[in-house]
Amino acid sequence: MHERISIDSIAFMRESLDTQAGYWRRLGASRVTLLGAHIQMAGVEATAAALQSAGCKLESVVHPFLPQQHLSANPASWQAPRDSLNAEIEAAAALGANSIYMVTGGHGGMDWEDAARVFTEAVAPCAANARAAGVHLLIENAPPAYADIHLAHSLRDTVHLAELAGLGVCIDLPGCWTEAGLRDTFKRAMPLTQLVQVSDYVYGDRCVPARAVPGDGDMPLKRLFEWLLDAGYKGAFDPELIGPRIDEEGGFAATQRAADYLDTLLRELGA
Incomplete structure (x- = not known):
């Protein structure tokens, strides 16, 4: 592989x-x-x-900063998430992990700018701890269907939030592949990007998450990989496989096919 x-x-x-x-x-x-x-x-x-x-x-390690919760401007609500994330940072550092990627917590009743400010302030001590430990803290883009657990629903917003909070970026390709100006956004994201998540999407799928094994769907994965590599991406590609198609096939079988597809594509592109 x-x-x-x-x-x-x-x-x-x-x-x-x-x-x-x-x-x-x-x-x-x-x-x-x-x-x-x-x-x-x-x-x-x-x-x-x-x-x-x-x-x-x-x-990398998957960690929800506020699991199943909305962000709150009340600083008292930040301590437990900080304690949990700091423990995850300590474990990740002990295990030699490169990164932890997160969702932020939900929008609640705030507008985007206020929620981003609250998240930035809430996560700041953890970001400092992660830098000292040599672990990259990342946020990913996730569709608006996840507005109850996350703020950033386009790659552009994800990069903006990461810049505000002093964090890195995990690019989730199924969540951003249809965005306008994506090649330029990849270039802007690249100094912050430590992980790229890959799966595919089949036109007509309506479930959430509607993920398919890379190569089974309609996403232009070769073009997206070319843009990422041209932008200077040097990190890992992570096949994040979840949803009805994956459950029907079985996680191991789906992962085996995904790895075979990505192996062939990366070698073809000289990565």
Whole structure:
């Protein structure tokens, strides 16, 4: 498998860490992305042992800053999320992770600018801790259907929020591939970008999330990868596979096909 592919555990999130490590070995993975909840349940030592047994580096960790909550201007509401994220930063640093990517918390009743200001202030101590620990804190773009848990619903808004908060960016291609001026936005995002998430979309799918294995759908993935590489992207490509199509096929089988597709595409493009 191409060394720039990071296998995302969300495709088999209900499996034990030992089972996931077996999948990593079968896939020939060198990088993986884990849910923070998996690390918390297994513990840092057991997670490190699983990674070592499979010969994998921990690329990124998934962490919701405010799980299932809206942002609030009340500073008292920030302490528990800060404590949780700081614990995740400590674990990620101990495991040698490159990054943690997050959703911000929901809009609530605030306009975008006020919510962005609140998030920036709330996350600031954690951002400083992450920089000191050598872990990149990232925010991703997510569709408006996730307005109850996140602020940034286009890549342009994600980059703007990251600039305001002093954070990095995780580019979710299925969430931004239809945006105007995307090639230029990739260029603007590139100094901040540490992870790119990949799946496909089949025209007519209406479910959320409506994700397909790369190569099965209608997204112009080769063109998008060319733009990212031309913009100077040097990091990992993370097949984030979730939804009815993935459930029907099975997480491991879908991930195997995704990895094969991405391996071929990255080699074709000379990445």
